[in-house]
Amino acid sequence: MTASDPxxxxxxxxxxxxxFEAVKGLxxxxxxxxxxxxxxxxxxxxxTTLRMLAGLEAPTAGTIRIDGREMNDVAVHERDTPLVWxxxxxxxxxxxxxxxxxxxxxxxxxxxxxSDRAMLWLDRMGLKGFETRPIDALSGGQRQRVxxxxxxxxxxxxxxxxxxxxxLDAHLVIRMQGVLTKLQKELGITFVYVTHSQSEAFAMADRxxxxxxxxxxxxxxxxxxxxxxxxxxxxxxxxxxxxxxxEVAGGAIxxxxxxxxxxxxxxxxxxxxxxxxxxxxxxxxxxxxxxxxDFVSEEFAGTGIICYFEGPSGEELKAQVSEAQLAELAxxxxxxxxxSWAPEAAHSLTA
Amino acid sequence: MRPxxxxxxxxxxxxxxxxxxPIVTSMVFSFNSDRFPTxxxxxxxxxxxxxxxxxxxxxTAFRNSLxxxxxxxxxxxxxxxxxxYTDFRYGFRFKNAYLALALLPxxxxxxxxxxxxxxxxxxxxxxGTLPGxxxxxxxxxxxxxxxxxRLRLQQMDPSLEAAAWNLGASPWRAMGAVVIPxxxxxxxxxYCLTAxxxxxxxxxxxxxxxxxxxVPVMILEILQGNVDPxxxxxxxxxxxTSMTLVIVAQLLLLRKTAK
Numbered sequence: 035m036t037a038s039d040p041x042x043x044x045x046x047x048x049x050x051x052x053x054f055e056a057v058k059g060l061x062x063x064x065x066x067x068x069x070x071x072x073x074x075x076x077x078x079x080x081x082t083t084l085r086m087l088a089g090l091e092a093p094t095a096g097t098i099r100i101d102g103r104e105m106n107d108v109a110v111h112e113r114d115t116p117l118v119w120x121x122x123x124x125x126x127x128x129x130x131x132x133x134x135x136x137x138x139x140x141x142x143x144x145x146x147x148x149s150d151r152a153m154l155w156l157d158r159m160g161l162k163g164f165e166t167r168p169i170d171a172l173s174g175g176q177r178q179r180v181x182x183x184x185x186x187x188x189x190x191x192x193x194x195x196x197x198x199x200x201x202l203d204a205h206l207v208i209r210m211q212g213v214l215t216k217l218q219k220e221l222g223i224t225f226v227y228v229t230h231s232q233s234e235a236f237a238m239a240d241r242x243x244x245x246x247x248x249x250x251x252x253x254x255x256x257x258x259x260x261x262x263x264x265x266x267x268x269x270x271x272x273x274x275x276x277x278x279x280x281e282v283a284g285g286a287i288x289x290x291x292x293x294x295x296x297x298x299x300x301x302x303x304x305x306x307x308x309x310x311x312x313x314x315x316x317x318x319x320x321x322x323x324x325x326x327x328d329f330v331s332e333e334f335a336g337t338g339i340i341c342y343f344e345g346p347s348g349e350e351l352k353a354q355v356s357e358a359q360l361a362e363l364a365x366x367x368x369x370x371x372x373x374s375w376a377p378e379a380a381h382s383l384t385a
Numbered sequence: 386m387r388p389x390x391x392x393x394x395x396x397x398x399x400x401x402x403x404x405x406x407p408i409v410t411s412m413v414f415s416f417n418s419d420r421f422p423t424x425x426x427x428x429x430x431x432x433x434x435x436x437x438x439x440x441x442x443x444x445t446a447f448r449n450s451l452x453x454x455x456x457x458x459x460x461x462x463x464x465x466x467x468x469x470y471t472d473f474r475y476g477f478r479f480k481n482a483y484l485a486l487a488l489l490p491x492x493x494x495x496x497x498x499x500x501x502x503x504x505x506x507x508x509x510x511x512x513g514t515l516p517g518x519x520x521x522x523x524x525x526x527x528x529x530x531x532x533x534x535r536l537r538l539q540q541m542d543p544s545l546e547a548a549a550w551n552l553g554a555s556p557w558r559a560m561g562a563v564v565i566p567x568x569x570x571x572x573x574x575x576y577c578l579t580a581x582x583x584x585x586x587x588x589x590x591x592x593x594x595x596x597x598x599x600v601p602v603m604i605l606e607i608l609q610g611n612v613d614p615x616x617x618x619x620x621x622x623x624x625x626t627s628m629t630l631v632i633v634a635q636l637l638l639l640r641k642t643a644k
Contacts, residue, residue: 127566
């Protein structure tokens with residue numbers, strides 16, 4: 035999976051700390067103007083990858099190129115890779131405008147131009163009138179925008195973001211996602227966004243890189259990763275997926291004695307993934323192709339309700355329903371239901 | 386008022402009385418016209434200040450103390466900040482040993498310190514000179530400066546300095562544009578405190594000062610001659626100077642930590 039006009043290239047990049055391998059042989063190409071989210075659980079190497087891109091960590095092996103230039107030996111301050119920090123790292127002893135001007139000042143740009151450009155960005159970020167405020171007099175959302183303005187004022191080709199929304203309230207996160215996506219479209223620059231939040235990554239990114247234990251588990255468009263996880267790790271990490279193991283024979287899979295069609299699958303042991311929202315719950319046994327499942331509990335999940343069941347061999351099964359459907363089913367713990375899915379909703383795992 | 390709080394207040398008052406009574410007494414008698422410290426008091430006078438500061442050696446001693454305090458405080462603060470920054474920024478083997486070594490000087494008995502300094506400085510040909518006293522006082526002040534700077538650096542977001550590099554600041558520029566401004570209150574406070582330590586310090590200065598006496602050394606010499614209310618006058622000036630420095634240091638530290 036390579037982008038047509040690459041801006042960033044990671045080639046067999048490794049990073050170890052003593053005996054611990056944080057990143058194990060990473061190959062990744064990020065295109066110009068692309069919004070890429072690197073997502074994974076904590077300790078998966080996503081932040082290390084971002085820090086290597088910014089030059090804050092040196093790769094143990096491999097090369098990183100930006101715009102065709104090998105960056106391994108380029109110092110942090112000689113790169114043009116501004117980072118929006120998780121802690122924001124705004125300078126508390128400088129006011130809003132001085133914070134935004136910082137990068138320009140370090141590049142030796144004159145006071146007048148500095149001021150003009152900073153004002154332009156403050157205006158753009160909706161911070162007009164706040165320029166002389168101290169940082170600790172701002173709200174969380176305002177600080178976020180100061181941090182963005184400070185990073186973007188030098189007009190870089192690429193912006194790095196390290197979980198910048200993790201400290202915000204839920205309603206602000208949604209708003210800032212809108213701000214970020216719009217900004218990226220308008221500026222046409224590359225965004226590399228590190229997060230552990232699936233909703234943030236899927237809502238904003240053109241491509242999502244899922245990392246696990248220092249390796250890339252899958253790269254793809256949000257829908258691809260959501261609908262066609264390549265391996266168990268991704269299927270589990272993306273969540274709300276049912277992972278079912280069975281035996282395939284003659285275009286059908288047998289799971290716990292229940293046979294369901296699975297066209298085109300090669301014979302042998304197989305694992306399939308069915309998303310929770312593709313599961314149908316039956317109050318009565320529909321006859322064939324439905325797994326018996328005992329209701330355990332339900333969870334309100336914003337977009338619907340996730341019902342949890344226990345399958346024939348004790349596995350956890352999930353199905354998403356609407357509130358109306360839930361009221362109709364009126365499940366009680368321990369009650370037997372049957373779950374089925376359309377053959378095209380099942381996706382075979384390759385590994 | 387219940388007896389508990391009342392007792393606490395009495396205890397507090399007694400504590401402060403115990404600590405400050407000798408100093409206050411000395412201050413009161415410095416304005417008293419009687420030759421000997423007796424009650425009832427005589428009249429109010431500035432006579433002892435006039436005679437004390439009419440003496441050339443008093444001026445010389447104050448000049449010496451001032452030069453030593455100003456220089457030693459600057460060196461202590463620079464050294465203390467560098468040590469604290471090393472601790473903040475780098476991890477290395479034997480770091481604990483390094484820190485223990487850096488914080489060692491205040492645990493050395495002053496007489497031992499004075500003797501050691503005298504022996505060492507005379508080998509360097511610096512005993513009895515102002516630079517000699519400056520060196521001794523720098524050694525004594527640096528650990529305090531380091532403790533203060535370390536406290537401030539612990540409050541600094543570790544990303545702050547990296548954010549400056551990320552925005553195009555070389556390590557040296559980031560130091561000047563971010564780390565030092567962030568630590569400014571601690572640096573000023575450390576400067577005031579180490580200046581006060583140096584200004585007050587008697588034992589080590591007594592060993593190494595030789596003919597270039599600082600104020601505390603001169604006070605002892607006057608006292609050895611006779612009891613004179615001039616001592617009260619000089620003591621009051623010394624006390625006020627040191628107190629001012631310490632209070633400024635405390636205010637700066639408290640204001641910044643309160644945030």
